[in-house]
Amino acid sequence: AGSLLSTLITPVLRAQECGIHTQQQCYPLAFGVPAALMVISLVVFISGSGMYIKTDPEGNIMWSVCKCIGTFDSSVHRVKWQTNLYLMKSSLTLSLLCQTVNPILILTLVPIMDRLIFPLIQKCGLNFSPLKRMTVGMLFAAMAFVSAALVQIEIDKTLPNFPSSSESQLKVVNIYNRTLNVTISPNEHLLIDSFESSADYVTLDHQNITVSLNTNPVIIKAFSLIKGGRQTLIIPSDPTIMYMQEDIKSKPNEGKHAIRFVNGWTADLNITNLDSIEPSAASNYTLVSHGKHDFVLRHGEQWCEFSRKFGFGASYTFLIPSTCASIREVVDMKPNSVHMALQIPQYFLITTGEVMFSVTGLQFSYSQVQQQHTSPVTSPALRTLLQRKEKNQIEQGLEPEEKEKETLEIEEIHESQNIDQEVKQTKI
The missing domain is CATH 1.10.287 (Helix Hairpins)
Structure with missing residues (x-):
């Protein structure tokens, strides 16, 4: 409890x-x-020390424990098994919400096993001894890891294919008023409709590229890609000033979304909680939480409202044409689609194994070893439990560092984008 x-x-x-x-x-x-x-x-x-029953020590307890270990007493084997179970359980990385399933199941399964399952097995005439219970508990723990592996395989299928340190990825967004045939050296050809994007990121193994557009006259421009990074080539209403925009390369933490807007209007545009966006320019990334969000787009007396309901852990680029009614959405990173409830079966299996192994093991140790040996026998299990709790606290303590790293990454992208915009304005 x-x-x-x-x-x-x-x-x-x-x-x-x-x-x-x-x-x-x-x-x-x-x-x-x-x-x-x-x-x-x-x-x-x-304060309750006076009410405890205290037994005077007899003999050399440490020597007795060493002799017990030397003869490979069954209680020592039980401690090893229980230690392994706790170490395996500590390797399951689960969210804070799902962690409540484990204590709930323990409170539910302990009386069910003790009052219903074990007595029913005895009535069937089966010799379900404590050692057999612990063996079955280990089998349940093994099945829990199989279940966790299957869930992880499904999660891996939904993750983006990020570039390696020697590769670069590029997506093309077209806000020009007609369909363009985009050629990226040496042999990438993309046909992109107006206010649309390429189907997915193109992975390139070379840093310097040349982009040509089938306009009249043909526009050719050279760019330098970032190794190990993701970028978007934005082709504005004036294709001669097409430019690169750096993208995030990791999923936002806490299930948030990274969103940005590309202004297809011919005038500056103000968007709720964002800075003013110049014509044909893109805003910086903004993190928004799960749920429905309303954005007000305003220029002088003209304004319109745009609403969008977000799931968990995605990245979007919104293309704003001359009217809000036809805002286009470009999915840079797909939202999480594996439901958290898929982790419940592995919790049920690991908790069933824990009830059959740990609880039975404690009963077994107290009934099979001498009274003065009960504390040394059970202390390793408590020590491994302490180590698991410390590991969880260390992992939770690292979360702020990961969030700070993500914030710094977005800030670096913002800074580089601001510099690029200043250089572009200077050239103009």
Whole structure:
């Protein structure tokens, strides 16, 4: 029950915004509340010391434990099995929301197994001994990893094909008033309709390219691509000033979306929560959350409204023609499509294995070893549990660094785009 409450409440506390100079996710609150509760539990534990039954130590406990290990007692094998189970369980990387499934299933399955499943097996005349229970529990744990592997295969199918460090990827967007035949050296030919884009990114293994358009006269322009990066070639209403726009090359964190707009109007355009966009120019990336968002596009007294409902973890470029009614959407990065509920079967399997293995193992250790050996036998399991919790905390502590890296990446793209626009204006 305590594990369930902590798993539910801690993410809520972390999601709160706090800070003196800048508002950000409140990690001090998320870690401070459990620390305060641990102090309270320690005080309660010490205050009840007088009510405990304390057995005086007999003999040399360390020597007894060493002899037990030397004879490969079955309880030591149980500790090894339980350690392996906890280590395997710690390798499952799951979201904070799905982590609540594990304690819920434990609270549900323990009484079901104890009151229904195990007595029913005994009535059938089967000898389902503790060692057999633990063996079946390990089989359930193995099936949980098979289930996790199948889910990961489905996730990998939806991930974008990002370029390697020696490759570059290019997408072409055409906001010219007619269909264009775009030729990219040495042998890439794209036919792109007005206010449309190429079907997907083109992967190139060379950095310097030449782009030619079948206009009259033919327009030819040279560009330099970024190795290991993604870029979009935007062909505006005046194709002679076509330019490159750097794209993000990783999925946004927390299921957010990276969006930008390309202004196809002949005048400056103001968009809600964005800077003014010049004619034929593109805005910087903006991160928006899941759900429906309304954008107001305004120029002087003229304005219109554009609405879009977003899923999770995608990137879009919106092409704005002369009327808002026909805004075109270019999907730079597809949204996440694998449902989180697909992780529930692996949770059910790993929890079933944990109930059959860990709970039975604890009962087995207390019934098979001498009383003075129960603490040394069970302590390795608690130690591995502590290591798993520490690993989870370290991973959660690294999330702000990943978010900061993503923010810096978007800021670098913004800065390079601003420099390119200044150079373009200077040339004009």
